Amino acid sequence: NTIKIAFFDSLLISQSTTPSLSLLNSGIIVKFLAVSLGFILISRLNRPFLFIFAYCFQLLYMFANLSYHIASEGYLHITQYFGLFSETMELVRHSAVPANNSSGFLFMDTLLFIAVVFLYKDINFINKKFVFKKALVVFACSLVFFAYKWQSVEARERPTAILNDRYSCDNNVVHKYGLLAFNIVDILNLKDANNRIKRINYGREINGIASDSAKPCIVMIQVESMDSYIVKTKHNNEWVAPFLHSLTKKCIYYPYVLSFHKAGSTSDCEFSVINGIEPFDDYPAMKLRDYNYPNSLVKPLKAAGYEAVAFHGNRGTYFNRNIALKKMGFNMFYDMQAMNLPEQGWGASDGDVFDFTMDKLKSLQKPFFCYIITMSSHEPFTLVNSYYTNNRYNDIKDKATANYFRAFSYVDGQLKRFVDHITKEYKNSYIFIYGDHTPPIENGNGYKRASFTNNNELYEFVPLFLITPMGTIYEEKFSAAMFTDFSATVLPSSKINFKINSPGRDLTVFPHDSNRISYLDEKFSRNELFKLIRR
Template sequence: MLNNFYGRVSNAFKNKPYRKAVIVSAILIILNAFKTTLFNYLMLPKTGGDTLGYKFWISLLVCVIVFSFVLSLKSRYVFLIVYIIQGIYCFTNISYFLYYHSYLHFLQWISLFKEAMISASHFANPISVQLLVVFIDVPVALYIFFKCFKREVKSTRLPFLRNAIIGLSVAILLVIEIFNFANGQSVVQFMDDRYSGETRIVERYGTVVNGIVNIVQNNTEEKLINQFNYGKNISSPSSVTTSKSTSQQPNYVVIQVESMDSNIVKQKYKDSYVMPYLSSLMDNSVYYPYTLSYHKGGGTSDAEFSVINSVETLDSFPAIKLSSYSYPNSVVSKLAKASYNTMAFHGNVGTFYNRNIAFSKMGFKKFYDISSMNYDDEGWGAPDDKVFSFAFEKIEKSTTPFYTHIITMTSHGPFESARHYYNNKAYDDIENEIVRNYYNSFSYVDKSIKDFVEKIQAKYSNTYIIIYGDHTPNVNSQDFAQASFIEGDKYFEFVPMFLLTPDHKKYKEDSFVASFLDVSPTILATSNLSYNVKTDGKSLLDTEITPANIPFKGGSFDRSWLFNTISNHKYVEEEPLWRKYLPSFISSSLIERHK
């Protein structure tokens, strides 16, 4: 039997086209394993050479199994489909990680597919040289597609050799996993830790296994909903009753500003503030320079979700898309039950993040998107000043106290929408296009907010106005660096928070960061209503009270530590990829000398 096998193998390799196909296939498997290794390596916080080597050998064994089977099917189109699927998977995962610094999960990917396609059509997804990793083996793959599925190659079949190679690779992987389990390094042991366990799984097994583990752990909405941690229960003072007249109840305007991070409101260009109005509020409002953003599995929607419901959002799924969630902690619902006119406005389509469904369940009596406002896309979405004007018209028609939640759109990345209707020539000489457009966008946004806020204050003096950013803009350069830092496997983003009160209170926090969880307690504490709410936040007006820690990705973080860390953080340009990923035995000085 063995003699027959060796004879068949020997005869097969005498066939020159087949021999060439085998050699090229082996090269593809090695290159693909290298690509897969770098793909996973790019998404690990800090990893040494030992881990890189381990990942390469594991990836090589997996690639041997997958491509041995795929190529044995003798179909160039099956091969092409598998290869394209892998490429899309790697590309989207790297792009997601570059923006969110967390892992994209399969269920999350499916849920956000529509949003991802719309974002891609507006070129809003991050572009980086790291994405070139996906194309490392493209030339070899194309060669195989066009040259290695010809009749003289397809006619040669060695199923025993294929099965032996696959079986041996599987056996080696099983032995490695037995050793992993014995040393406490198995996926079975990692999967119980929802946060740090993810990094360990990606480190040892890759993102695909991590995605499978996530499906096992979060395959029902009930499991996801049970992950919400609402914090302690707080209530209104006993002196407050629900019998007070609505005339004593203040109005609320909440403005959530797209991509406004903590640093842009303090940023100057040629000695002038990019946002002169909001920068003036630093000394004329209750101002928290740094507010920890929840920017996780639900992207931008995590901001309004956590603000309104005073709860940390989910890591692996957009919380706003939980169809069976009833929003029991929503501050909007509490105000709506107290006869407030609750309205939301957004210059994007209402189906984006299912806001048209979720906002109603949160307690909004009316949600106006770009369609219901009868506006057209100008760039991406309706211009902010038009949305503010529409919102003001609806506010004027309100006969009861109102809660108005406005989500801006113009300053969404890649920050080109404002160019359709606004251009501040002061920034035309900035070479970095992203920074130039970012400054121009926020120059426009600042003016739009100023006009709207001044109209509200002039006509509705008994109104609390809260202005905050949703997340950082993913802009880091020598010209402008966002307010964010990485600690271990956690990525912290910071946005500003302004609170304008009817009595024009002034306060500037210089020791603690605020939290999205603080907005709901602030509103309820000033509402003159009887209330109960579960929260880890506190009223932004209670400036004498030491605030509790902020829950974030399985940890609990001291607000003063966060403040000190981000306020002292300095942008450092990332080292070149060749220096970061080439083996250490290649002299960096030699490379520098020949650059």
């Protein structure tokens, strides 16, 4: 078990996806003492179910943290364990938890665990008669030694100081003291929702004045796991997503948009896009209880006569969307159950959602604001297998890459069908198509996702296609956009009176200056970000 913990720690503090032998010695004595003490204390009690519970809890704790680290290259905060519990159970139920082959080491001590369960009574007897008192002496001496060593640690090097230092990162605490210490410090630093709300940076005030021209309809399509590189990816000399690639020459195209993908996972996308603000590092922003989304772009649209509707092929309780989206101002939110759509794999298919949306839009008064969140290209990228077949990618050795390409081949076709319908039936419309985050595919094993790491933080990039009623064509070749630009673009395009705050800029106005933007307590110029991610 000590070796398993050492393997686990080595994966969390290295950039590799396999355990590092060079890191196994890090704190190995402390790990051994901690495991031994825990085992001796538990086995002294004649309660084998406590031992079984402790082992299973450790297994689940390691698997959850390893899966999250593989997907986001970050670490789970305590608030996420509780805030995202229901979402995690949904992922597990549909086998959509990001993982890799290296997680097999978690079961390296399973046979020993089974043996201990069968021999528990004998171990309990030996513990009480021969081991317990001697072990307490050893641990007491060890505790005195570590307390003495702790005094020599400078205050600025202690975990609470490192985690609270805005210039340090979570990785520094995990690397120096381990994940458990990181979680303990996290508990000590728990802040209530009001303090989180007070930390929100809304940016500068932006005003708009209504024009006499007809207000356009606005359609926003948030595409699951669509990153920047998939748009220009070929397999056997054919585009994986031919429709999306064709749009790069037919509309306003931003190849690199900085994705806000933090504690709220995929829901951070709509939180940022709709509200024009950055989500939280340590808590799912969509689950704030006492927050009324004062900066939501939906509210001024509704005040100007827009009917606002949202559609998603998953359950509305996932990420609290059924509550949060209504607070943001939507007249109606149609989840899979409200649309009465069959579940296929996990959630409804994008094709079914688009069909329902097209039918529902016929009954809405114009202008309308329509927000769609797709589902079919969700990891593990096999959801489409029950309703879509494409053998073009069977020759790809990396299964995750093959599945991702196949899923996007389906999504691309459905997007074309839906966009063609909107442009034909609602000519005075703005259509935004963009990804929420990159796919959790390991770099080097096939597809390379559009991301880079800076100070142990992952920066992810997605594309934006903006189709305008005027047929504007523009490709940004020097500057990155970000999610907080969207509200600063949607509202001016709607030609209504509005007043919001935003650190973003209007993406329909070019050329752009390379102003500095902030993300994860780092500042970059937009040009710098573009150069770092450009391929």
